[in-house]
Amino acid sequence: MEFRQLESFCAVVRYQSFTKAAEKLYISQPTISTHIRMLEQEFNSRLIIRTTKNIEITPHGKELFACAQKIFTLKNDLIQKWSEENKKIIRIGASTIPADYILPEVLPLFCQKYPDIQLHIHQNDSGNILQSILNGKFTIGMVGMKSFEKELDFVPFFHDEIVMITPKQEKFLHFAQKAFNQDDLISLLKKETIILREQGSGSKKRLESYFEQINLSEKSLNIIARLNDQESIKKLVASGLGISFISAKAITDADNLLTIKLPENNLTRSLYFAYHKDYILKEHILSFIKFVQKFYAKK
Template identity: 40%
Template sequence: MELKQLEAFVQVVELQSFSKAAEKLYLTQPTISAHIVSLEKEFNTKFLDRTTKNVRTTVAGERLYEYAKEMLAIKEELYQGFGREWKEEQRIDIAGSTIPSQYILPELIHAYQKQNAKVRFSINQGDSDHVIGEILKHKAAIGFVGIKSKDDRLRYIPFYEDKLVVVTPNETHYKELLEGNCSFEELMREPIILRENGSGTKKTAERFLESKNVDIKKLNVVAFINDQEIIKKSVSRGMGITIMSKKAALDYVEDGKMLLYEPEGDKVTRNLYIVYAKRKKFDRLEKKFIEFCCQFYVQ
């Protein structure tokens, strides 16, 4: 067994493609295939299920992947320990749900790259369910989400407290409502835009509405929209109100495009989480970035 064989195997698993792995490692596809065949012959075990459309790891392949990542991380640490840079690109593959991707990760990554200018990021955006899927398929090393699943293969670290608010169009009708100290229940009778299923914001908003004894089925829902920016544009143009992250809303509120309403009483908050596979073996770069994220918002 050679490290170049393990490198080929890891790239095939993460990219789910022999051709993409070959391109990434500057090798031919037959060479990548030969490396995988050699590993399977040496261990007399099938590590990959190959079809014409995709590549999937077997149970044994999952075990080999974790060992391989750990061995490659040790290789990197050896290079670092002797003052040499490993030639592999310094890149971190991450996946983020809407709020982290659009409003948290840009400032996190910008601040991180001020200290680590050579590190590059690949960001895959989707809803929280999509992010979890990317982590479990090894397409991303680190995920950022607004909800926790019950999958026991995952580990979560809270790193940011996100506050939810109600935003309305900046129109006379809504100004009069808010200036007249309308109740939360009154405001919820207005046309409302909700997020699609799979959104952490939607699930948190639903729990909050239930705690306020608001019947979700009786809301005047005018649209289900998944894209946060489209929701903001729709609210600013008078389609209706919505419940969203305060951090996501601030730019439109500060520009006078929307009005902000914060319910009295308990704050409506939820944690944003770093998520990763429990069996994941992080390399030096990934560990350093996770530590940075956990400290960045600590006051």
């Protein structure tokens, strides 16, 4: 099996036409037909049924098409990765807080100091980013949680606090202005509607740990929504839909919210750089990590 054969097959499936596939690949239609026939011989299975009016992809053909898409993705990722080896490029996977609030603070100064370093940044939740590091998609990750993967190393760069946010309503003012205990908090949470982050979020994982510390089950709460965007959560809370927990880093003076620190066991966590243990960090990557650590050490 050759890449050209797979390319021809995928083009026929994509365009539902041998003629259009030949035009897109700049080869003859008989060559397309030959490639398909060779694949069918190799797999000993019909992949495409061709009639005078249209074509039909067999179940085996659909299965091969899905596999071929993954093969081409892996091929393109390798080509991109190898082409970057001689360039100062950092492929970063960043979870919500680093992407929305950390990087906008540090990148202007970093790029001013290191104008020859390129940063390719993709946002996702912490869980997906860690998996992508293992798969080789990202050089480093900026995430809100650790994992138990032995192949990964974690280096802290920011100390974060998760706070409770509520609408600016009189019934919540007591919690914002005076000290309260865990029993008061549990009573409040069981009475109000709650908005939480999605599974895979670092802050969600830390919140789950906090609920365990105070013996509060999520099942006892009226969870009305789960979102993956902090800004959307703030807007929904401000509108009166419910209360939530977000990073203190995400709170600004412009938000129409009450910000409430939690009692006794303050909900804190670290944000981490994550990278594969087998990956030797190049000098320009180390420069970025040290720059961010130093930036927040001063604060």
